[in-house]
Amino acid sequence: MENLLQIDSIQKSFGERKILRSVYLESRTGNITALLGRNGSGKSSLFQIVMGKLATEDKAVSINGQSFYYARHPHRLLTFLPQNFHIPKRLRIIQVFRNFGLPFEICFKKFPELIGRKQERLASLSSGERRLIEVLVVIFTQSLFTILDEPFSQLMPIHIEKIKEILLEEKKRKGFIITDQIYETVMDISDLTYLLTNGVVKSVMDKTELIREGYVNRL
C-alpha cells in the first residue's frame, strides 16, 4: 500500500527573523525525498516542528490525510534520526536492536565487522561507528516514514555507499525524507529534491538549479 506524508503550512520565526514561510513537503512510500539547504536555513527546525518537538505558529502534518498529531501510535507512522547522537551510550549494541525488535544479523548483513562487537556499549565505539548504529536502527525500525537529519555525517565513504544501498532497498516499504550537506550523495538516491531557501521550499529538477539558487558554486 502506498502511503502519503504531507507536511504543510509550516511557519517559524525566531524573534524578528522568519525562517520558515508556509513550507510544503511530501513523501510517499517508495520515495526518497531530499531536502537541501544552507546551514541555518531551517531544515533541522522544520524536522523538529514536524516531530512536535518545537512549537510553531502554524503546522499541518498528515499521513494519508489524517493528522499525525492525533495518531494513537505516532512512532509507528514516523521515526526520526536527529542530527546529534540520541541513543543513550550506556546501552549495548545488541540491546538497542532488541529494544526496537530488530533482527541484528539482518541489519548488519553489510557490516560483518560489527557483528562480533554486538555486546559492546555505544560509549566504547568511535563517533562514526556510533552514528552508523543510530542510522541503521532508525532506517530499519518499523514505521511508514522516516526522517533522517544528516545521516551521512561522520560516516566513512564505504559506509555511506552501503547506507545508500540499504536506503534504496528499504524505500520499497517506507518513505524517507533526508537532508545532508553532502548533496551529491543525497541527490544520487533521491526521487524528489527540494531546496529550502529564504524560508521557502522549492522543487529542484536537476543539479544546475542548485547553482542558480546559490546553493553551490559549480558542479
Added chain:
Amino acid sequence: MIVSKHIRQFLFFYGNYYVAGLAISIACGIAVYLWGLPLIFPSLLLKAGTSVLIYVYINVNKKTEFHYYSNLGYSKLTIWCGSLFIDLVLFILVLLLLFKLR
C-alpha cells in the same frame, strides 16, 4: 511481556538520575528515623523540590535522548511519569522501612 518491556524502559531512563533520587530518599528516610513523624511533610517537600531540579537538569542535558524514546513509542511525558513513579515507590519504601526500624 509488554508490561515488562515498559518497566525496562522506565527503569533504564530512571538510571539517569537514580543516584540522586535514591540519595534524597535515603536522606529523608534517615530524617524520619531520627526525628519521627513531624519530619514526613518536610521530607515530602524536599523530595518534590529536588525532583523538579532533576527534571530540569535531565531535560536540558539529555535533550536528544528523548528522540530515542520517542522512536520507541514513549513520549517525554510517558517516560517521565513512568520513571518518577518508580522513584516515588522507592521513596515510600525507604520511608516505611526506616520508620519501622525506629
